[in-house]
Amino acid sequence: MPETVLIIDHKPFDGDPSEWNYTDYDIHWVEIVCWSWIEEHFGIQVRNGATYVLTDEWVERTRKSQIASLESLIAAQDNHRQARGAYARRLDNLLGFGALSDHDLPGHFRVELEKTDDGWGARVEATESWLAGFRGSVPTPPCYAFAGTPPDDWGAIGTEDRAALIERQPVCIEPYAEDEAGSEGG
Numbered sequence: 001m002p003e004t005v006l007i008i009d010h011k012p013f014d015g016d017p018s019e020w021n022y023t024d025y026d027i028h029w030v031e032i033v034c035w036s037w038i039e040e041h042f043g044i045q046v047r048n049g050a051t052y053v054l055t056d057e058w059v060e061r062t063r064k065s066q067i068a069s070l071e072s073l074i075a076a077q078d079n080h081r082q083a084r085g086a087y088a089r090r091l092d093n094l095l096g097f098g099a100l101s102d103h104d105l106p107g108h109f110r111v112e113l114e115k116t117d118d119g120w121g122a123r124v125e126a127t128e129s130w131l132a133g134f135r136g137s138v139p140t141p142p143c144y145a146f147a148g149t150p151p152d153d154w155g156a157i158g159t160e161d162r163a164a165l166i167e168r169q170p171v172c173i174e175p176y177a178e179d180e181a182g183s184e185g186g
Contacts, residue, residue: 005038005050009058010106012042017051029054029139037133041108054139062105063172066124066143069103069111070170072096073122074145087120087147089113100124119148143172 006013006020013020031052038050076097080088088094091113100109108130113122125142144154150165157165161173 001045001047003047005044005046007033007038007042007050007052009053009055010108012044022053025053026056027053028056028059031134031137031139033133041130041133052133059140062140063143065104066109066140066172067170069100069105069124070122070143070145072098072103073111073113074147074168074170077120077147087115089115089120114151114153116146116149116151119146121146121151121154123154138174141172141174143170145170 004017006017008020008025029052033050033052035046035049038044038046044050073094076094077087079096080086080094091097091111100111101107105124108127109124110127111122111124113120121144123142123144126138126140131138144150144157144165145168146165147168150162154165157173164171164173
């Protein structure tokens with residue numbers, strides 16, 4: 001059993017982690033994660049944990065995939081409304097959307113669709129069990145799209161970022177951190 005492993009762009013590094021040359025990459029994110037998280041999500045047993053690295057290229061590609069999945073969801077909702085007179089309340093009722101893997105998103109992402117008073121809202125983000133390995137930080141931001149009024153539970157979006165929410169236009173927004181809330185106005 002190795003002491004530690006290196007995970008780069010969601011793939012275990014094939015070789016000795018000490019042989020990895022970080023200068024060959026534009027690094028966006030580095031996190032030390034617990035052995036149990038590595039075992040749960042990668043099936044690799046290690047003694048101490050892992051170094052988890054995301055490159056700028058991976059983060060940008062993932063963000064584009066999140067946006068593409070929401071654009072597909074918007075089109076599927078439009079088709080559903082045109083055919084049935086109402087928006088779909090569940091993803092499995094949306095023909096033409098498919099799965100997140102169809103949009104080149106990793107398996108630890110999810111889409112959450114919810115009905116609002118006058119439309120729907122959706123967000124594509126990493127699952128809570130995935131994010132648990134990152135001690136409250138978020139290596140890839142959630143992306144949002146809506147028709148009508150945005151859902152009330154999107155309250156975690158900061159006041160300034162709410163201006164970025166435009167109906168039927170997917171957008172990715174960095175999470176609003178609790179420590180930022182305490183520093184506003186004071």
